[in-house]
Amino acid sequence: MEIVVPEEFKYLYVQNAERPIVKIPNPVLRQVCEPVKKISKPTLKFIDQMVVAMTRSNGIGLAAPQMGSTQRIIVIAPGSMKPTALINPVIVDTSGEQIGEEGCLSIPGLYGDVQRALKLTVEAYDTKGRAFALDLQGLPARVVQHEVDHLNGVLFIDKVDLATLHWSNPELHDDDI
Numbered sequence: 001m002e003i004v005v006p007e008e009f010k011y012l013y014v015q016n017a018e019r020p021i022v023k024i025p026n027p028v029l030r031q032v033c034e035p036v037k038k039i040s041k042p043t044l045k046f047i048d049q050m051v052v053a054m055t056r057s058n059g060i061g062l063a064a065p066q067m068g069s070t071q072r073i074i075v076i077a078p079g080s081m082k083p084t085a086l087i088n089p090v091i092v093d094t095s096g097e098q099i100g101e102e103g104c105l106s107i108p109g110l111y112g113d114v115q116r117a118l119k120l121t122v123e124a125y126d127t128k129g130r131a132f133a134l135d136l137q138g139l140p141a142r143v144v145q146h147e148v149d150h151l152n153g154v155l156f157i158d159k160v161d162l163a164t165l166h167w168s169n170p171e172l173h174d175d176d177i
Helices: 007-013 041-056 139-151
Strands: 061-063 073-076 084-095 098-102 110-116 119-125 131-137
Touching: 041 061, 041 073, 041 084, 061 139, 073 139, 084 139, 098 139, 110 139, 119 139, 131 139
Parallel strands: none
Antiparallel strands: 061 073, 073 084, 084 119, 098 110, 119 131
């Protein structure tokens, strides 16, 4: 799907040192990411940069391609959850379904309803290289699914109910993924 950004939203699509998040149509957003083989100091620095960029943008999730990298790394911070990095995340189980509005820091201002699993289990590695699993439901489960999609070159606009797609000022939405 080709997105035509309305004139009043084009200012959101500027990318610079202050606004490092990659925007559509950058091709990195459509690449399948490679697993992280070693968690190095540059990896940890990159994760810190991801958390800062997500937080400054009032996001609740961010994937490495949104920062121009093809590493399998996501950071999430839905609700009151502290920012958490998931390295090489794999969703191993899902159940139920939920439909909810999503936005994306790489497509600022565009929103629509997406059907996702209600509950999931995700396995990943933490910043010290330790394996862990999270059982999530509701919004946290939605965020993980949205971000893992990014690692596979999939954007929410590929799954959105087109009838619900609409432009809105992102300052009125405080939970872009």
